[in-house]
Every structure is written in structure tokens, then in C-alpha cells.
Amino acid sequence: KQxxxxxxxxxxxxxxxxxxxxxxxxxxxxxxxQWFRQDPGKGLTSLLLIQSSQREQTSGRLNASxxxxxGRSTLYIAASQPGDSATYLxxxxxxxxxxxxxxxxxxxxxxx
Amino acid sequence: xxxxxQSPRYKVAKRGQDVALxxxxxxGHVSLFWYQQALGQGPEFLTYFQNEAQLDKSGLPSxxxxxxxxxxxVSTLKIQRTQQEDSAVYLCASSFGxxxxxxxxxxxxxxxxxxx
Numbered sequence: 686k687q688x689x690x691x692x693x694x695x696x697x698x699x700x701x702x703x704x705x706x707x708x709x710x711x712x713x714x715x716x717x718x719q720w721f722r723q724d725p726g727k728g729l730t731s732l733l734l735i736q737s738s739q740r741e742q743t744s745g746r747l748n749a750s751x752x753x754x755x756g757r758s759t760l761y762i763a764a765s766q767p768g769d770s771a772t773y774l775x776x777x778x779x780x781x782x783x784x785x786x787x788x789x790x791x792x793x794x795x796x797x
Numbered sequence: 798x799x800x801x802x803q804s805p806r807y808k809v810a811k812r813g814q815d816v817a818l819x820x821x822x823x824x825g826h827v828s829l830f831w832y833q834q835a836l837g838q839g840p841e842f843l844t845y846f847q848n849e850a851q852l853d854k855s856g857l858p859s860x861x862x863x864x865x866x867x868x869x870x871v872s873t874l875k876i877q878r879t880q881q882e883d884s885a886v887y888l889c890a891s892s893f894g895x896x897x898x899x900x901x902x903x904x905x906x907x908x909x910x911x912x913x
Binding site for chain 1: 801803828830832837838839840841842845853856888890895900901902903904905906907909
């Protein structure tokens with residue numbers, strides 16, 4: 686069974702600092718990896734999707750890297766803002782699967 | 798619609814009561830998923846539909862949980878005789894593709910179920 690781990694569980698940084706969120710997974714046979722944002726009491730918003738053949742994806746201040754062989758992905762958020770405060774979840778789909786396996790998330794607080 | 802819509806947003810049920818949670822996926826999306834998210838945890842898979850066919854219900858925690866998607870669009874998750882451990886956020890997601898093609902998942906806002 687795929688296990689997804691996110692470290693740290695919580696992170697607090699001052700505004701302007703870069704954020705680094707880590708995700709690891711036990712089975713490297715994945716089809717893709719997706720990063721989501723979840724605001725309190727809300728659903729999940731898709732941020733970035735990386736196919737297994739890709740090394741990274743970028744969207745604005747967000748950059749996600751994928752090292753499939755070592756079972757790791759990192760989400761970088763540049764020049765953090767208070768509006769970036771949320772829980773960030775990573776999830777993988779196995780190469781012969783269709784459902785997402787999620788980590789427990791990293792809760793980020795950006796202090797003004 | 799523009800996104801995945803779930804209703805109700807909040808539901809308080811007395812223990813033993815039956816509840817029904819609704820999901821309207823993005824129009825044209827073939828795949829539909831239900832996930833359960835406990836407080837402080839990531840979502841856990843419950844069940845998967847491809848059009849009207851329920852292809853996987855391995856994540857349903859007990860036979861009190863039942864899901865349907867009779868016309869391949871709207872889906873309903875029903876929980877019979879609710880228990881306190883059923884308290885969670887229930888998330889619905891849809892994707893355009895099937896299998897491993899076009900699998901980017903789009904989630905609804907969720908239904909927060911509290912059983913008292």
C-alpha cells in the first residue's frame with residue numbers, strides 16, 4: 686500500500702521568506718503527483734500536477750520538483766505572502782491505479 | 798457547472814439517523830470519486846465511479862455506506878444509522894479521463910458531517 690508522508694506537519698515563516706514543503710512516497714511506481722491547497726473548512730484546490738516522466742512544474746511563484754526514483758517531491762513557494770497561509774497536501778496516483786493516496790498535509794502560516 | 802458542487806455544506810445528524818450527501822461533478826467528467834477526511838488527516842479513498850458504473854468500493858468503511866451515480870452525472874453518498882466515528886468531511890472529486898489518462902482531479906468544497 687502506498688504511504689505518503691509530508692514533513693514538516695506545520696511551518697510558520699515571516700512574510701517574504703521562501704517556503705519548502707516536502708513529500709515522500711514509498712512506492713516509486715507512480716503515474717503522477719499532485720499538490721493541493723486546502724483552506725480551513727474548504728475543499729481542495731489543485732496547484733500543480735507532475736507526470737511521472739517530468740522533473741518539475743512551475744506556476745507563478747510555485748515550483749514543484751519530482752524525483753520518482755527516490756520517492757520525493759518538493760513544493761517551493763517563493764516570496765511567501767499571508768495569503769499563502771493554508772494546508773498543502775500532496776497526493777500520488779500509482780502507475781496501475783486511478784485513486785489518489787494523500788499525505789496528511791503541511792499547515793503553513795505566513796506572518797505579516 | 799464551473800466546478801464540483803457538493804451539498805449540503807454542513808450536516809449535523811443524530812446518532813442512528815440516515816444521511817444523504819450530494820455531488821454534482823464537472824459536466825462531462827467521466828470519473829467521480831468520494832473521499833473521507835478526518836480532522837488533521839489527508840483524505841482517504843472511499844469509492845470510484847466511471848460513468849454510472851461503481852468500479853471500486855473498497856474504501857467504504859462498512860455496509861452502512863452506499864454510493865450511487867445512476868445516470869453517470871450526479872452522485873449520492875448515503876450513510877445509514879450514522880455513528881460518531883462517521884464524523885468527517887466528505888469530499889467529492891471528478892476528472893475528465895479514466896484509468897491513467899487525464900487524471901487531474903478537481904474537488905468540491907466538501908460536506909462536513911457531525912454526528913451527535
